[in-house]
Amino acid sequence: MDATGKQTLPPVVLLIAGNVLFATGLIFHAFLYNFYLEALNLSAVVMGHAAAALTGGGLVMLLPAGVLADRLGPRAALSAAAMVLAVGLALGAVAATPVAVYGAAALAGAGSAIWRVAVGPILMALTTPRTRARAFAWNVALLVGWGGAGTAIAGATSRWLETRWTLERLPALRWALVLGALGSAASLLLFQAVRSPETSAPRGAGMGVPPAVYRLLPLVGLVAVWMLGAALAAPFLNIFFARAHGLSIERIGYIFAAASVCWALAVVASGEVASRVGARRVLVLSLLLFGPAMWGLSLTHSVELAVALYFLQGLIGPVTNPLIDQWLLGQTPRERRGVVSSWRQVAADLSAMIGASLGGYLLAGSEGSGGGVVFETLFRVAGAIGLVGALGLIAGVRVRPGDAQESGR
Numbered sequence: 001m002d003a004t005g006k007q008t009l010p011p012v013v014l015l016i017a018g019n020v021l022f023a024t025g026l027i028f029h030a031f032l033y034n035f036y037l038e039a040l041n042l043s044a045v046v047m048g049h050a051a052a053a054l055t056g057g058g059l060v061m062l063l064p065a066g067v068l069a070d071r072l073g074p075r076a077a078l079s080a081a082a083m084v085l086a087v088g089l090a091l092g093a094v095a096a097t098p099v100a101v102y103g104a105a106a107l108a109g110a111g112s113a114i115w116r117v118a119v120g121p122i123l124m125a126l127t128t129p130r131t132r133a134r135a136f137a138w139n140v141a142l143l144v145g146w147g148g149a150g151t152a153i154a155g156a157t158s159r160w161l162e163t164r165w166t167l168e169r170l171p172a173l174r175w176a177l178v179l180g181a182l183g184s185a186a187s188l189l190l191f192q193a194v195r196s197p198e199t200s201a202p203r204g205a206g207m208g209v210p211p212a213v214y215r216l217l218p219l220v221g222l223v224a225v226w227m228l229g230a231a232l233a234a235p236f237l238n239i240f241f242a243r244a245h246g247l248s249i250e251r252i253g254y255i256f257a258a259a260s261v262c263w264a265l266a267v268v269a270s271g272e273v274a275s276r277v278g279a280r281r282v283l284v285l286s287l288l289l290f291g292p293a294m295w296g297l298s299l300t301h302s303v304e305l306a307v308a309l310y311f312l313q314g315l316i317g318p319v320t321n322p323l324i325d326q327w328l329l330g331q332t333p334r335e336r337r338g339v340v341s342s343w344r345q346v347a348a349d350l351s352a353m354i355g356a357s358l359g360g361y362l363l364a365g366s367e368g369s370g371g372g373v374v375f376e377t378l379f380r381v382a383g384a385i386g387l388v389g390a391l392g393l394i395a396g397v398r399v400r401p402g403d404a405q406e407s408g409r
Contacts, residue, residue: 011194012126015119016139018190020146021183022082022115025089027150028180029054029108032158032173033092037101039170046098053102057088057109058116059349065117066342070335074122077114077338078191085111086185093177116345120325121337125196129330133279136322137271144318145264148257154180213336216328217343219400222392223324224347229290229386230317231355233297233379236363237310240375245303259311263318270319280397283323287390290316294383298376324393331400 034047069077088108095101119139127135157179161172241247241255274282293313300306325344332340359378366377 011196012123012131012135014190014194015122015126016135016142018078018082018187018194019115019119019139020142021187021190022078022085023143023146024150024183025085025180026108026112026184027147028154028157028177028183029089029092031151031154032176032180035158036093036170036173036177039173040096042098042101046101049098050101050105053105054109054112055349055353057106058113059109059346060106061110061113062117062342062345062349065114066339068114069118069121069338069341073196074118074125074338075191075194075196077118078122078194079188081111081114081118082184082188082191083111084108084114086181086188087111089181089184090178093174093181113345117338117342120329120341120344121334122194122196124326124329124337125334126194130275132326133274133282133323134271136326137267137274140318140322141264141267141271144260144267148260148264152257209336209339210333213332213340216331216340219328219331219393219396220340220343220347222389222396223328223344224351226287226320226386226389226393227317227348227351228355229294229382229384229389230313231351232359232362232382232385233294233313235356236359236375236378237314240297241303241306241310244375245306247303255307255310259314262311263315266315267318267322271322274323279323279326280401283320283327284394284397286316286319286323287393289313290390291383291387294379294386298379298383327397327401 033050037047037050065077065081068080085108088104088106088111092101092104092108095104123135123139124132154176158172158176161167161175162169165172167175238252238256241252242249247255270282270286290313293309293316296309297306297313300309325341328340328344329337359382362378362381363375366374
């Protein structure tokens with residue numbers, strides 16, 4: 001690989017294509033699995049526990065995934081992730097009892113966790129500071145866009161199997177889930193084709209984490225605080241549009257789908273801007289937009305303005321997440337990037353879990369004059385926490401700008 005980074009394009013393209021394929025099974029699972037459990041006559045309690053098992057399996061695996069990525073290299077970790085996820089999803093497609101459903105979901109969650117941890121380090125290895133922002137942005141943008149398109153394809157696949165192959169609802173859903181798992185399994189071929197620089201720990205290196213790496217933990221904590229603001233509001237934005245603005249579920253779905261496409265395009269644009277003016281500048285500006293967007297949502301009575309603010313607040317995460325990854329990993333020795341990536345993913349998951357629970361309590365305790373639930377308190381608190389996290393991260397970026405160890409390349 002030369003200093004210009006020209007030779008990094010083919011492996012980066014293979015990697016991103018592999019990530020899109022890997023996500024296919026997760027997308028099919030997210031959309032179809034509750035329908036599958038319903039067809040098995042399993043209760044909503046089982047559906048909830050299955051979702052919790054998926055998350056729990058990932059949480060348990062996140063820290064070991066960082067060690068795996070550092071010891072064997074992120075490409076080997078990605079290959080392992082593809083195999084574990086595909087097996088978990090395939091088992092979930094044939095599971096018929098609650099225990100089997102939970103076990104398969106936990107296995108799939110573990111595969112997803114390994115993938116999430118390994119992607120950042122391998123993207124860092126395949127890129128230079130000049131090409132990095134663009135590569136990270138395209139990776140996120142394509143995953144966001146594929147999330148919307150893949151959901152539509154999942155539904156169409158199930159319907160096609162029912163009509164074209166005259167299958168009953170249960171086997172149609174089962175085969176659709178299997179096809180999604182096969183899509184994830186196919187990512188293994190692309191991950192294996194990626195030729196990346198050696199990023200695993202050198203032979204004889206100890207398993208301990210250097211003290212300098214532990215000094216990044218406060219920065220990871222700031223990331224958790226920042227993400228908590230968005231996590232408070234995100235699970236309740238669909239019912240916000242239904243209750244506060246009287247929109248139908250179908251219309252809300254169209255708004256959310258259109259927003260996903262716009263977010264994907266905007267993330268690509270942000271990557272181009274970051275590659276020209278610097279990732280830190282784009283990160284600082286983006287961090288400051290979330291709080292005002294949430295406060296605007298708490299005040300507006302116009303559905304058009306609410307949709308615009310929904311688009312703005314939802315865009316901040318896809319734009320800032322890859323920039324935060326670059327900032328953290330740019331301060332980490334190559335052989336310990338897996339560990340730091342795992343810390344960052346733990347911060348994201350804990351913020352999501354705490355935010356969803358706390359947001360539910362805030363929403364349950366908010367009633368308008370007519371007894372109906374109002375969203376002003378939830379959105380104001382989310383905006384305030386987001387602003388605190390943003391200011392903390394901006395201070396951290398100024399003190400620890402990142403990419404210091406890359407400057408000599």
